[in-house]
Amino acid sequence: MIIGNLYAISAIAVIGGGLFGFDISSMSAIITTQSYLCYFQQGAVNVDAQGNPTCTGPRPDVQGGITAAMAGGSWLGALISGFVSDNLGRKMSIMIGSVIWCIGSIIICASQNIPMLIVGRVLNGISVGICSAQVPVYITEMAPPTKRGRLVGMQQWAITWGIMIMFYISYGCTFIKGTASFRIPWGVQMVPAILLFIGMIFLPESPRWLARKDRWEECHAVLTLVHGKGDPNSPFVLSEYEEIKTVCEFERQNADVSYLELFKPSMLNRTHVGVFTQIWSQLTGMNSMMYYILYIFAMAGLEGDNLLVSSSIQYVINVCMTVPALLWVDRWGRRPTLILGAIGMLTFMFLNAGLMATYGHAAPPGGLGHIEAQSWVIKGPASKAVIASTYLFVASYAITWGPVSWVYPPELFPLRVRGKANALCTSSNWAFNFALGYFVPPAFASVAWKVYIIFGVFCTAMCLHVFFMFPETAGKTLEDVEAIFTDPTGIPLIGRPAWKTKNEFRSGAEREQVGFVDGDEEKGSNGAVVQHDEASKM
Structure with a gap:
């Protein structure tokens, strides 16, 4: 039995995003525990005044390398995912990613030393790179325009759930003595990958990928299943089928697609926008906060169970605050959401920097708890303000960059390059994730609170970049987005200000007010027919 409900399809596919979330908190909840620190100890063990040994674990640069290994693998996985997806299909590429994750998790769970741990995390990263690049493409090619943002944004929600669930599993395991305290959560990581593999068996392939492979009967069958409620003659199904057919015939007249295609004049602008969407999502500092939140809250005076529980609150906030974006991001539009998010983040980054600089002081030599990255101390009311900020x-x-950074890039590109384009964009995300994962522990050790200033400057830069260069794509068909960047003959459009592009989202009630009903035609900004099915009504 093949599943045709769009929400069920998305719910299964985005488990691939949950894998990344599991990885984040499988490290963040464990890196300060004595069982982990002692097992992967580098150098001599410290002894406190009472003669009790205190392990310091890996050096800051080595811990950064362990953490960043996953992102390094993800960079490679994202790059190769374009070839895998274009040749084997969106569905098969996600299934391959789930198998690689299980292999990596087995190696991590059995790790006897740091090199073995790094190898396992690189394999996990390859899996995450494949899934994080191709799940948004798969859902984008399935969804109608008015639900695309919501459905693709579910990937970010799955990431937040993965972070939260794995953190609490890891927290519970900290009460177990010995290496089982970190081996159990690392082994549990395989469960969602197994569920993902089994679930994908019952999902259809992308109709647009099938069309590119001249499997037209299967393409029509998938459209009928997903959009036509079993009616192959549904107006929306027929319109979507003809539109896909027209686009495929046009694109076949172009040369074979390679990554070089993305740097030609007709593609360069949208490639730049898509790549920087993913780069900026890392330079917000969010994933660095997720990986190393225990360092930050330890510097704010928390310790023991209070440290772990207080850190977990941010994961709950992450899950809850993603929901409004899923519900209304198509109505809000991409540009306003990204700009307001950048303003909010730069405000709190600079606020934390000011609080740390004004009310904090340097930690004792060697850092708090003999962890060099915990190099600053702030206590009292100011520390509570840092936690709240x-x-x-x-x-x-x-509520902003988290979901939109996954929704936006796949919308920018035409079908013939979408798999490779999103792979390139996502690989940029992982390249910077790798750099920051490696950079943050030594940065905290050397410049302490000034790390917040660095991320605050990045947030300021991204706000300006989005305003001047990122066009609005919400409410448009994937084919209609093409008109933002090229004229009907395919010649690049130059000089169209991004801030003048508008959100074309219309709810079901709004369409009925202007005379549109199910199956009626609506003209997009390029004059192309835009169809809305009953499922796209809100």
Whole structure:
């Protein structure tokens, strides 16, 4: 039995995003525990005044490398995912990613030393790179325009759920003595990948990918299943089928697609926008906060169970604050959401920097708890303000850049390059994730609170960049988005200000007010027919 409900299809596919979330908190909840620190200890063990040994674990640069290994693998996985997806299909590429994740998790769970741990995390990263690049493409090619943002944004929601669930599993395992305290959560990571693989068996392939492979009967069958409620003659199904057919015939007249295609004049602008969407999502500092939140809250005076529980609150905030974006991001539009998110994040980054600089002081030599990255101390009411500001920063990201950074890039590109284009964009995300994962522990050790200033400057830059260069794509068909960048003959359009592009979202009630009903035609900005099915009504 093949599943045809769009929400069920998306719910299964975005488990691939949950894998990344599981990885984040499988490290963040464990890196300060004594069982982890002692097992992967580098150098001599410290002894406190009472003669009790205190392990310091890996050096800051080595811990950064362990954390960043996953992102390094993800960069590679995202790049190769374009070839895998274009040749084997969106569905098969996601299934391959789930198998690789299980192999990596087995190696991590059995790790006997740091190199073995890094190898396992690189394999997990390859899996995450494949899934994070191709799940948005798969859902984008399935969804109608008015639900595309919501459905693709579910990937970010799955990431937040993965972070939260794995953190609490890891937290519970900290009460177990010995290496089982980190081996159990690392082994549990395989469960969602197994569920993803099984679930994908019952999902259809992307109709647009099938069309590119001249499998037209299967393409029509998938459109009928997903959009036509079993009626192959549904007006929306017929219109969508003809539109896909027209686009495929036009694109076949172009040369074979390679990554070089993305840097030609007709593609360069949208490639730049898509790549920087993913780069900026990392330079917000959000994932660095997620990986190393225990360092930050330890510097704010929390310790023991209070440290772990207080850190977990941000994961709950992350899950809850993603929901409004899923519900209304198509109505809000991409540009306003990204700009307001950047303003909120830069505010709280600079606020934290000011609080740390004004009310904090350097930690004792060697850092708090002999962890060099915990190099600053702030206590009293100011420390509570730092914690609150961190929570608000997470909320600002979760409702804006978190989901939109996955929704936006696949919308920018035509069918013939979409798989490789989103792979390139996502690989940029992972390249910067790798750099920041490696950079943050040594940065905290050397420049302490000034790390907040660095991320605050990045948030300021991204706000300006979005305003001047990122066009609005909400409410448009994937084919209609093409008119933002090229004229009907395919010649690049130059000089169209991004801030003059508009959100074309219309709810079901709004369409009925202007005379549109199910199956009626509506003209997009390029004059192309835009069809709305009953399922796209809100």
